[in-house]
Amino acid sequence: MSFVTSKEIYRSVQDELVRANTKAREEIRWYFQSYRGPFWRELNENFSVAEGEKLPLCQDTGIVEFFVFKGFRIQLEEPIEKVLNQCVADVYSNFGFRKSIVCEPILKRVNTGTNTPSVVHLFEVETDMLEIYVLVKGGGSENLTRLLMLEPNAEVDEIIAAVQSSLGMDIANACPPVHIGVGLGGTSDFAILLSRLALFDGDFKFFRPNIVEYNEFSEKLREKLNSSRVGIQALGYGDTVLKVRSLGFPTHIAALPVAVSVDCFLNRIGRVKVR
């Protein structure tokens, strides 16, 4: 049994939240270096201004989602959600990141003023690690999340067509070139979880050994979506979709859940290994 203090978690998550919000990932910066369509200069300068002055890359600093993978032998000092919410509240206040969370969705929509609560998923895994995946999820791209319950024998082309038509031209509103995570199988809720995880890199076998990855499907979907020529910033030049990753999981004989998560071009993700 190993013990992880709240302070350890707080410190590493804090740094990762600041980094994800202010420093663009290398591959994104590299991609934009060769872009010469509208706003090319502004977009490239944004990366250096944000990093240099520790300013957020985007004013929408998102709702923060955490996917926590906790080795089953690890003991925590406090409930993880409490530590993570405190960390988000402090970082968002100290760094002037936007507080974008309202306390309740349909009646009053009063801003909580802290950018909390975050959305926290906790999973026990057969490792000795405490690993926390962080997703800073903007509202524009989040509105493109789709869940399709298709027929079990749907062909690959049918699935791709269904995904394409469900996204339609709204992909233009999610800050293209977007990153797309597709979750296939499981139950409806698990498919959405898979689509979220697919926005990250890395192997998820440690989480569920029966997760499979569909590279050809992903590439086909990416090509199809790119044929729309929405382009960078929805201004026609360059890619509409930067990357598609698709993960599958065992499912019911009657079912084929297909979930699609869309993330903006910044794809503000992070990963922390506390142990």
Added chain:
Amino acid sequence: MNMTCTENVTPHFAHLPKLKVGDYLEFDGELIVMRDAAQNRLLELKLKGQDFPVNLRGKIVFYAGPTFANGRMIIGPTTSKRMDKYLHMLLENGVIATVGKGTRSEHARELIRKFKAPYFVAPSGCAAYLSTCVVSWEVLTFEDLGPEAIYRVEVKKFPLVVYIDASGNVYRPFGGADGI
């Protein structure tokens, strides 16, 4: 075509209808910032027959919700399509152009044409850079909404592209997919 508006064009905007779809400009002047919650309040006031707490005549509305860091206003466009249902209200109250990101509905395009009030896009995911274009700001009303309050900002060399011009033409550099 590239063009730069170097003068402060806010008071008259006589040349707004002359801008063509796809034009790039660096805008100097005033923007009125509002988004979902504030516009919803304005709509409630309108339905009750009450006056607006802000004068929108001759103004350009920027769909955005800023945050503040290092003494700067960090700002960038939000999705315009969500604002389409308030567009008629804005235009009938004298708004002469809107700024946001992404596509608009066919209904919105029709209003833009009718009122000759072009729609611009500003770069998204670009807020640290855009903060360097903000000269000054103040809260005009609905301060309790935090990032969704109505602000007045003064900008310099603020980058914009005409996405729908005053004649209702939609930006589509390669033809094909319709942005609407």
